[in-house]
Amino acid sequence: QVQLVESGGGLVQAGGSLRLSCAVSGRTFSTYTMGWFRQAPGKEREFVAAIAWSGGSIYYANSVKGRFTISRDNAKNTVILQMNSLKPEDTAVYYCAAGFMSSSYYYQSRRYNYWGQGTQVTVSS
Helix, strand or coil: CCEEEEECCEEEECCCCEEEEEEEECCCHHHCEEEEEEECCCCCCEEEEEECCCCCCEEECCCCCCCEEEEEECCCCEEEEEECCCCHHHCEEEEEEEECCCHHHCCCHHHCCEECCCEEEEEEC
């Protein structure tokens, strides 16, 4: 059984930074593609960033490119989302996810098999 636990959310002013962490249980963490998604009230869940099992391939949504950085530490079973220059439109519940997929599908939430419970990020103007 794989479990994902996010932490690091909170309230921050526009222009500030937050660091989200996702701790993953399970021996096969290093083989998963890891992704971050977010869902704002009244909106569908959307892709934010993903990193391949090796860390060699990284993908970002256009809306966060240049501001967010995803990384992983396979020795610690952890994936990090560093969020800088936050905007009010980044306000959402952020979810960590894990799954097996080809690079063509990293942005599709249905490709991910395991999900965390989510952590709230609120950016005030």
